[in-house]
Amino acid sequence: MIPVPSEKFKGPVVWVAACALIDADGRVLITQRPAGKDHAGLWEFPGGKIELGERPEETIVRELYEELSVEPCLDCLEPLTFASHAYETFQLVMPTYVCRQWDGFVRPNEGQATKWIWAEDILKLPLVPADKPLAEQLAARLPKGRRFLR
Numbered sequence: 001m002i003p004v005p006s007e008k009f010k011g012p013v014v015w016v017a018a019c020a021l022i023d024a025d026g027r028v029l030i031t032q033r034p035a036g037k038d039h040a041g042l043w044e045f046p047g048g049k050i051e052l053g054e055r056p057e058e059t060i061v062r063e064l065y066e067e068l069s070v071e072p073c074l075d076c077l078e079p080l081t082f083a084s085h086a087y088e089t090f091q092l093v094m095p096t097y098v099c100r101q102w103d104g105f106v107r108p109n110e111g112q113a114t115k116w117i118w119a120e121d122i123l124k125l126p127l128v129p130a131d132k133p134l135a136e137q138l139a140a141r142l143p144k145g146r147r148f149l150r
């Protein structure tokens with residue numbers, strides 16, 4: 001069920017871009033928000049706020065390098081879906097991609113925990129509130145057994 005914002009809700013729209021990296025076996029990278037950030041301790045897909053003048057794909061390339069030292073292939077970012085969620089102070093809109101090709105190895109740069117996990121197991125983690133539909137989409141698109149997108 002999608003939460004409907006109350007009519008009194010006046011918070012700004014915040015645009016964020018996120019990306020599920022998928023490894024050769026079909027596992028998905030998920031990261032834990034570090035202490036000091038909102039939703040600390042909850043799990044999310046790597047990414048961040050879209051800056052002025054950026055395409056969401058460029059945000060992902062920048063954020064994944066800053067946060068994890070990996071460089072996703074810009075042309076390999078495949079749109080998955082988007083999240084829309086009314087937080088208390090802002091309305092999140094978050095285009096979300098998948099990517100299966102990148103340069104480098106995951107090295108968390110912000111002290112955040114990371115996990116490579118099967119899509120269906122993501123739903124067992126405490127997720128940031130907007131992310132449950134994203135995890136459900138991924139679990140639906142990555143078949144069980146051999147887990148390939150198509």
Ligand SMILES: Nc1nc2c([nH]c(=O)n2[C@@H]2O[C@H](COP(=O)(O)OP(=O)(O)OP(=O)(O)O)[C@@H](O)[C@H]2O)c(=O)[nH]1
Pocket residue numbers: 016017018037038039044045046047048049063085092094128129130131
């Ligand atoms: N990266 C990311 N942010 C998410 C997800 N789901 C979700 O609600 N958010 C929310 O989007 C907001 C912005 O994301 P962020 O904190 O990653 O932004 P950022 O990397 O630019 O961080 P900064 O503002 O500390 O530099 C946060 O309130 C975060 O909780 C998600 O799956 N990934």
Ligand SMILES: [Mg+2]
Pocket residue numbers: 046047048049063067
């Ligand atoms: Mg971030």
